[in-house]
Amino acid sequence: MDIKSKIGIRIKELREQKDMSQKDLSFFSNIDRSYIASVENGQRNISIVNIEKVSIALGISLKEFFNNDKFDNDSRSC
Amino acid sequence: MDIKSKIGIRIKELREQKDMSQKDLSFFSNIDRSYIASVENGQRNISIVNIEKVSIALGISLKEFFNNDKFDNDSRSC
DNA sequence: TTGTAGACTGGAGTCGACC
């Protein structure tokens, strides 16, 4: 599975855990909502600066953001 | 400290641990060497696709790449 | 609430060269 899709799924799962809408996340991260939608769907190649903004908006560190099976070398999650 | 600088330092420390030159890393990741130099110096906002390429070239997972104090919320490392 | 589309601007990333 493509890294862009993994990132998108990760953002979506964290966002929903926090009961936030894309609009909420857009507001707190200061990133355009339509862009967040396309990132969540694995269509866009997000930069590290914006990944950090998203992490902060989600209330976690970058370390926690990437501390997930999806980002292991041999994930069987897909 | 800025996230771009943290990423740059992390790449440089991992690269040097593996005894690779910027040219080596450029070759294995298929990313331009001059661009890698500017990323290591915290001048560029690298995208997730290229962070993954660098991780693969360095022989580690993204999870390991970000599993570092620098990417914690309240790092005292600087 | 989310997906997507079109039009737009700035910057990511390439390439060649020089120190």
Next chain:
DNA sequence: GGGTCGACTCCAGTCTACA
């Protein structure tokens, strides 16, 4: 081996709008 420059292309990211 590494830093940086200039010129280039193309996509990241914004904004508005509609289903």
